[in-house]
Amino acid sequence: MIRFFLKSSVLISVLLFGILIGMQQVGFQMDKMKGSESENRALEWNVEENGAVEAEVLGQNITSHDLQEKQKQLENVEAFNLFSKLGAMISSLISDILTLFMEIIGTILNKILYFLFS
Known part of the structure; x- marks a missing residue:
């Protein structure tokens, strides 16, 4: 029973380690496909002194004003x-x-x- 437990735990550890390595490789390959070799983040937040919030999502700037307009549009749309x-x-x-x-x-x-x- 102990040997089975040890074999199972080693197998699970190896598979988990392989999954983590695979996830890291996928991240690198996705960056290469996008063409960005720099360390760009998918989401960055900037809060200015006047309280305005700016976000950059995949290179596109989004301000709090844009988000408020989109929220109003979603409230106005009555989807069934x-x-x-x-x-x-x-x-x-x-x-x-x-x-x-x-x-x-x-x-x-x-x-x-x-x-x-x-």
């Missing part, structure tokens, strides 16, 4: 998602059914206990 509506209806139905079921069980138990102890 069929699956979201169906999910909400089903969860509401299940909740109502379970509530009714619990009320029925509570009423039955209440009557049984009333008859037993009265």
Whole structure:
């Protein structure tokens, strides 16, 4: 049993180490594909003295004003998602059914206990 545990733990360690090396190599290869050999970060934040926030996402500058405009656009768009509506209806139905079921069980138990102890 101990030998099995040792073999399993060594195998898991080797595989985990291989996964970490693979992830590092993928990162290097993605940087090479982008054509950026420098140490560019995917996301950088800059907060100015007046409170404005600027972010740089993959080389594109985004200010807090841009983010506010996009948030307003998202609030104005009334998207209809069929699956979201169906999910909400089903969860509401299940909740109502379970509530009714619990009320029925509570009423039955209440009557049984009333008859037993009265």
